[in-house]
Amino acid sequence: MARYDVFMVNALADREKADLIVRRLRALKFKVRYDKKREHTTPAPKDYRDADNSQTVLVVWSKDSCDTSQSDSDWVHAIAHHARSKDGVLLQVGLDKTVPDEPFSEDKRYALSGMGPRKLVNGYYDLVDELGRRDGRKDLREWIDLKASDKAGKEAWKENHPTDPLSQTPKPKTAAKAPAAAVAASTTTGTRPAAPPLEMSPPTVSKQTEDVLGPFMLAAVGVIIVGMLIMSAAMRTSAGLPAIAGAGGTALVAQCPEGQIPAYLLEEEAPRVLEPGPIIDDTE
Numbered sequence: 001m002a003r004y005d006v007f008m009v010n011a012l013a014d015r016e017k018a019d020l021i022v023r024r025l026r027a028l029k030f031k032v033r034y035d036k037k038r039e040h041t042t043p044a045p046k047d048y049r050d051a052d053n054s055q056t057v058l059v060v061w062s063k064d065s066c067d068t069s070q071s072d073s074d075w076v077h078a079i080a081h082h083a084r085s086k087d088g089v090l091l092q093v094g095l096d097k098t099v100p101d102e103p104f105s106e107d108k109r110y111a112l113s114g115m116g117p118r119k120l121v122n123g124y125y126d127l128v129d130e131l132g133r134r135d136g137r138k139d140l141r142e143w144i145d146l147k148a149s150d151k152a153g154k155e156a157w158k159e160n161h162p163t164d165p166l167s168q169t170p171k172p173k174t175a176a177k178a179p180a181a182a183v184a185a186s187t188t189t190g191t192r193p194a195a196p197p198l199e200m201s202p203p204t205v206s207k208q209t210e211d212v213l214g215p216f217m218l219a220a221v222g223v224i225i226v227g228m229l230i231m232s233a234a235m236r237t238s239a240g241l242p243a244i245a246g247a248g249g250t251a252l253v254a255q256c257p258e259g260q261i262p263a264y265l266l267e268e269e270a271p272r273v274l275e276p277g278p279i280i281d282d283t284e
Contacts, residue, residue: 005135007054008034009079011065012041012072017095018060020117024124028140029165030131041071043078055134057083061109062095080104088134093127120144137164 006025010018015036022034033050051057057079059065065076083090084103092100092109099105110130111123125141132140139157143166146153158167 003031004033004050004054005030005056006032006131007051007057007079007083008032008060009057009076009083010060011062011070011076012038013064014060014062014095017062017112020115021058021060021093021112025128025131028128028143029168030135041075043075043082047075047079048082051079051082051089055089056091056131057089058091058093059083059104060093060095061098061100061104063098066098066100068101091127091130093123137161 008018008022022032025032033054059076059080064070065073067073080090090107092104092107093112094109096113110127112121115121115124128140132138139161143157146157161167
């Protein structure tokens with residue numbers, strides 16, 4: 001499916017008149033591919049692609065575009081030959097009485113001589129009728145003749161042509177594009193949107209929980225302290241048992257029940273007495 005309704009081909013010297021034709025066609029909702037800033041005079045690959053993606057290639061013939069001694073004329077002729085090689089694509093208009101060379105002189109041309117910003121000619125009406133026929137549109141001539149103040153007439157025309165692009169209501173711009181524009185602006189200026197501050201939310205303990213845990217924690221600490229004191233006293237007692245037993249076991253008998261103390265701890269060692277032995281004479 002064609003991306004454009006019309007691909008505009010004209011000489012650089014005819015740019016002002018070509019602009020007028022393009023504005024009028026776009027006012028009728030025709031999609032026109034027109035490179036207003038073109039400076040090159042040799043066809044580029046993009047020129048051929050745009051011509052292939054257009055339903056109609058509209059060639060504007062004039063004294064300047066027909067003058068083959070000028071390099072810009074080569075651009076016009078090359079695109080015109082490319083369009084003529086395809087069936088039903090080429091469409092021609094003449095800005096003056098200059099006749100193009102063959103084979104274009106044999107094809108029909110719509111005369112636009114004398115057309116201005118406030119003046120239309122019969123050739124323009126015929127051109128619009130042909131473009132409308134190719135695009136499946138009707139009665140465009142009637143729309144052109146309606147005055148800008150004739151709102152009732154335009155509404156009646158739209159009711160009779162509900163599928164025509166002129167009858168379509170333009171879609172409103174959505175507000176979703178505003179954030180994208182802001183992001184693009186920040187990217188262009190090298191700045192980034194500030195990140196939201198990080199909020200810390202530490203856990204909180206309710207008053208009821210504090211009232212329950214407080215006495216429980218104090219009781220637990222008290223139990224631990226008492227246990228440590230008992231263990232400390234037991235360790236000191238066990239460490240003093242041998243010393244008390246060495247004194248004759250009196251303290252052990254007082255502390256331990258009968259039959260629980262080994263007998264060797266209760267026996268007192270008798271002092272050892274050295275008996276004199278024989279005297280040996282080792283002087284001989």
